[in-house]
Amino acid sequence: MSLLEVRNLSTRFKLIDHTVRAVDGISFSVEHNETLAIVGESGCGKSVTAMSLMNLIQAPGEIDSSSEIIFEGKNVLEMNDSELKELRGGKIAMIFQEPSASFNPLFRIGSQIAEALKIHQGAAKDEALVQAEKLLDSVKISEPDRRVKNYPFQLSGGMLQRAMTALAISCSPKLLLADEPTTALDVTIQAQIIKLLQDEASEKNMSIIFVTHDLELIDGFADRIMLLYAGRVFEQSTAPEFFDNPLHPYGEDLMNAIPRMGLFKDEHKLYTIKGQVPDEKSKPIGCAYAPRCRKCFDKCVNEEPPLFSVNSRNVRCWLFENKNLSTDGEDK
Amino acid sequence: MMTETVLEVKNLTKSYSLKAGGFSFSKERVHALSDVSFSIGKGKTLGLVGESGCGKTTTGRSLLRIIEPDRGKVFFNGSDTNFLSLPEKEMITERLKMQYIFQDPWQSLNPKQMVGRIITEAPLQHGLIKRENALEVSKKYLDIVGLPSEAARKYPHEFSGGQRQRINIARAIVMKPDFIVCDEPVSSLDVSIQSQILNLLLDIQQEFGTSYLFIAHNLSVVFYLSDEVAVMYAGKIVEKAPSRKLYEDPRHPYTKLLMAVAPKIDGKPVSLQPGQDGEVPSLTKLPKGCSFAERCPIASEECRRSIPPLKTVEFEHKVACFKAL
Amino acid sequence: MKKGSPFEIPWLKFRRNPLGMISLVILIILYVSLLLEGFLAPYNPSTKxxxxxxxxxxxxxxxxxxxxxxxxxxxxxxxxxxxxxxxxxxxxxxxxxxxxxxxxxxxxxxxxxxxxxxxxxxxxxxxxxxxxxxxxDLLSRIIYGARISLTLGFVSVFVSLFGGLVIGGLSGYLGGAADWIIMRMAEIVILLPTFYFFLFLRSIMPSGITPAQKFLFITLILAIPGWAGSARSIRNWVLSLKNRDFVVAAQLAGIPKMKIIFRHIIPQIRNIIILDITLSIPGVILGETGLSFLGLGITEPSVSWGMLMNAALDVNILSHYPWILYPAITIIITVFSFFTFGYALKDAFDPRSQG
Known part of the structure; x- marks a missing residue:
């Protein structure tokens, strides 16, 4: 059984004059000890997906009642408040782009981690503080004995991000949701955090869902990739397959648009994806990417493609319509 | 070099005092920039790369006197008067030929002004165009940056980030500048939009012969777009070389670190050498010697004692490191 | 409301607030009746x-x-x-x-x-x-009294707001010593007990002036303490806006300072200024009432609500002829409507509330 199984997740935001379908019928699963990267541009629904997994969507947003999020055999969307409270920060932990989202500025770092340990593991106060210090040490924060007594503002951005990671993994979660945790950080610090996540995941048999806009960042880090666009799954592949040969033209275009290390303007022109990400009001009838796609043909404009399975990969593109029969895919 | 120099910067230095405002006094100073020097040729791009707090934005802002530097010299367009010592009125006139493209497309356009007005405000103010031609001028520049002419009558909130950045670019080039500071112009944009803007900047450079100071934290973008790249660390330039040369033969350990940790599509996980997990030192108490020494795998006693000067190690290649020769 | 107008969404939200709508309707009725005073009132205010x-x-x-x-x-x-x-x-x-x-x-x-x-x-x-x-006729006098009571609030608030805009705008934009001095002055004005300040200002009003001059003078008296509050809040907004990139862009474009303040900074706080106006007017109306109640504000032959209340100063009269308290009811309804309208407006302008 998969650790997490998401079926037909849809999340809408009812705004004053229209409804935004932020996430529109997404299905995927996360296996034990696996890192899944959810990749996409702004507005593709990646962060809303992550928030939905923890049932953290607040009004005016709502998760469609036909959605299912099965974690260890139980539907997260049917849990009551106390079960949810135990789940969040317990078996599923979360880290954000802004560490300030996790820390209360008025309490010391150590006591906040200890608090989490007390809630989720029933540790005694003194014991929890000792453990907090060990955790800070394990995320390679120097002088952990001094840092536990620090307030959040006394730590640098990178250190705070580590401390947040320490807080998140303090209760040995089965699944870590990381929503753009390195976007606000410098490259050297970003590398340190990625390394830390990798090490912690393999050491503690933890699965990771890593939400990001940065394709380059997840190569060599993620096991599988789910590419989102306008609230829809565009491609699901293993990372090596994807980076070797992205199936969806959107993925391919993205790879060609990135100024990769070692390209220079005098010998290489970057591919330009025309147009822009559609918002709710300008979503096309057919494939959401059709207006920008260089491989677009009539069918793409008129009809939205379903998710086709190609050699155990999924892709939402009419180009793969006839290759669909080659294997029996996951998407039934 | 054979090309004409548009901008010559010498020993730009800036420090801030840490006072909170009002009447508090504090001796502590943040050394944001120390003796930064470079020059940019006509139609060329100098890339300035480094992590946050390294002084790259301060460099861009203080050479345009958005913030006044403590000392240094800036010579613009071969003039032999120092731009930094011009009185305010002349400075403003001189500065019209230098423009700035901001990082955040959401903060850099007045939300209450129509786009046409945003683009033509400066030329109108200085009588470079007539009021009755303003709309036409704005449409012409909207066309250059690839926006429809109806955009002139809309407000910024009706545009996406990438489109706003185009408006920013239109506002900059309407003054027909010789030189533009591009401060992280693509870092807040989506991947699919980044290449549009980068290509637009390249096209404009080709057509108008504009010089750029391209500030970014993303090494691969800087390598791609620049003719020459300067790497900054803790307020100093630590290495400077033509783009390809720097890519093929980085000498400074910090440049090497940046290249090692930059995310790449190569199927390999990030690799960090031992000792590479430090952070940028606090700019209020810089170490006595090389600022990078603490994090440097090859630092010696000498590095901790004295500051390495920026020395030419090869033709057009300068490095500030005792060990890199 | 026009589609795409900056007030479209606030208006949609405002419409959903019943109290806000009621107060808006009351205010509209009050101001329309001000235009129709002669028609609505059965008699002239001075007919005995x-x-x-x-x-x-x-x-x-x-x-x-x-x-x-x-x-x-x-x-x-x-x-x-x-x-x-x-x-x-x-x-x-x-x-x-x-x-x-x-x-x-x-x-x-x-x-x-x-x-x-x-x-x-x-x-x-x-x-x-x-x-x-x-x-x-008391009703006629109340209707005619609205002319002064309702306009004086507006005029006075606009005067004080204009002062606040210029002083606060410059203070925030220039910063440094000028800012420090202006803000300390504003704080002193704020610290003075407003009503005694009114009384003090009233005491320097020359006697023997025409009713129109008196109206102007009272308006100014009521405006003077108001600038300090507006100046402070506007200064803080200017301070937070002046380092925005679009203001820096205007500086780079060589736009003069006052133009930057009035074209680039002040328009950003338009909603806040509108709120400031609606929430300040009731204070001024009450200020006028207070002064006139004590017989120090508007006097015969002009009519204002506060002045009508002056008749209720004597407890004996009040206990025998309680209907002379009717003007108080109009004052309460007006002040309450302005506050309710102001707070409904505040909610409508708040981008975080989804109505």
Whole structure:
């Protein structure tokens, strides 16, 4: 059984004059000890997906009642408040782009981690503080004995991000949701955090869902990739397959648009994806990417493609319509 | 070099005092920039790369006197008067030929002004165009940056980030500048939009012969777009070389670190050498010697004692490191 | 509301707030009635009726001697000229009708007209809210009083806001010593107890000036403490906005300082200024009421609500002729409407609330 199984997740935001379908019928699963990267541009629904997994969507947003999020055999969307409270920060932990989202500025770092340990593991106060210090040490924060007594503002951005990671993994979660945790950080610090996540995941048999806009960042880090666009799954592949040969033209275009290390303007022109990400009001009838796609043909404009399975990969593109029969895919 | 120099910067230095405002006094100073020097040729791009707090934005802002530097010299367009010592009125006139493209497309356009007005405000103010031609001028520049002419009558909130950045670019080039500071112009944009803007900047450079100071934290973008790249660390330039040369033969350990940790599509996980997990030192108490020494795998006693000067190690290649020769 | 206008969404949100809508309607009625004062009021505010001093409000009847004859009032006759006691004379009937002819007035302040909204057919005095000491119709005086009470608030707030904009704008934009000095001055003004400050300013008002000059002077008195509060809040906004990139862009474009403040910074806080206006007006209305109540504000022959309240200063009078408190009710309704409207507006402008 998969650790997490998401079926037909849809999340809408009812705004004053229209409804935004932020996430529109997404299905995927996360296996034990696996890192899944959810990749996409702004507005593709990646962060809303992550928030939905923890049932953290607040009004005016709502998760469609036909959605299912099965974690260890139980539907997260049917849990009551106390079960949810135990789940969040317990078996599923979360880290954000802004560490300030996790820390209360008025309490010391150590006591906040200890608090989490007390809630989720029933540790005694003194014991929890000792453990907090060990955790800070394990995320390679120097002088952990001094840092536990620090307030959040006394730590640098990178250190705070580590401390947040320490807080998140303090209760040995089965699944870590990381929503753009390195976007606000410098490259050297970003590398340190990625390394830390990798090490912690393999050491503690933890699965990771890593939400990001940065394709380059997840190569060599993620096991599988789910590419989102306008609230829809565009491609699901293993990372090596994807980076070797992205199936969806959107993925391919993205790879060609990135100024990769070692390209220079005098010998290489970057591919330009025309147009822009559609918002709710300008979503096309057919494939959401059709207006920008260089491989677009009539069918793409008129009809939205379903998710086709190609050699155990999924892709939402009419180009793969006839290759669909080659294997029996996951998407039934 | 054979090309004409548009901008010559010498020993730009800036420090801030840490006072909170009002009447508090504090001796502590943040050394944001120390003796930064470079020059940019006509139609060329100098890339300035480094992590946050390294002084790259301060460099861009203080050479345009958005913030006044403590000392240094800036010579613009071969003039032999120092731009930094011009009185305010002349400075403003001189500065019209230098423009700035901001990082955040959401903060850099007045939300209450129509786009046409945003683009033509400066030329109108200085009588470079007539009021009755303003709309036409704005449409012409909207066309250059690839926006429809109806955009002139809309407000910024009706545009996406990438489109706003185009408006920013239109506002900059309407003054027909010789030189533009591009401060992280693509870092807040989506991947699919980044290449549009980068290509637009390249096209404009080709057509108008504009010089750029391209500030970014993303090494691969800087390598791609620049003719020459300067790497900054803790307020100093630590290495400077033509783009390809720097890519093929980085000498400074910090440049090497940046290249090692930059995310790449190569199927390999990030690799960090031992000792590479430090952070940028606090700019209020810089170490006595090389600022990078603490994090440097090859630092010696000498590095901790004295500051390495920026020395030419090869033709057009300068490095500030005792060990890199 | 026009599609795409910056007020479209706030208006959609505002419409959903019943209290806000009610207060908006009340305010509209109040200001429309200000334009129609001569028509709505049965009499001119200075018309005195002999033998009608402190006549209580008339009761409106429909049935006379068991017969329905439409709305009418009975004659009230004074029985005690000393205590101003009245007795209803059930024999004499004055029929009431809409759109009757009466005293001449000027519609919209310039069209000569004689028709009033309502009145007695035979021209006998009719006091819906009673009469004052000199036998003047209180309702008419309240309606005419709105002219000063409702406009003075607006004018005064605009004066103080303009001062606040210039002073606060410069203070925030220039920063440094100028900012420090201006803000300390503003704080001193804020710290002064407002009402005593009014009294002090009033004491330097020259005597023997025309009613129009007096109105202007009172307006200024009420405006003076107001600039400090606006200047402070505007200064803080300017401070937070002046380092925004679009302001830096304007500086790079060589736009002069005052133009930057008024074209690039002030428009960003338009909503806040609108709120500031709506929430300051009630304070000024109350300020005027206070001054006039003490007889230090608007005086005869002008009429204002506060001045009408001045008659209630004497507890003896108040206990015998309680209807002279009617102006207080209008003041309360007006002030309450401004506050409710202001807070509903605040919610509507708040981008975080989804209505």
């Amino acid at each position: 009726f002999e033998e009608k001093s402190f006549q209580p409000p008339h009761n409106i009847h429909m049935i006379h001697n068991g017969k329905f004859i439409g709305p009418f009032v009975y004659e009230y006759r004074m029985t005690n000229t000393f205590l101003k006691e009245y007795k209803v004379d059930r024999r004499q009937v004055h029929k009431l009708r809409f759109f009757v002819e009466g005293e001449p007035y000027k519609l919209f302040f310039f069209i000569p007209a004689k028709r009033h909204f309502f009145g007695t057919v035979d021209g006998a005095p009719f006091f819906l809210m009673g009469a004052d000491r000199l036998g003047r």
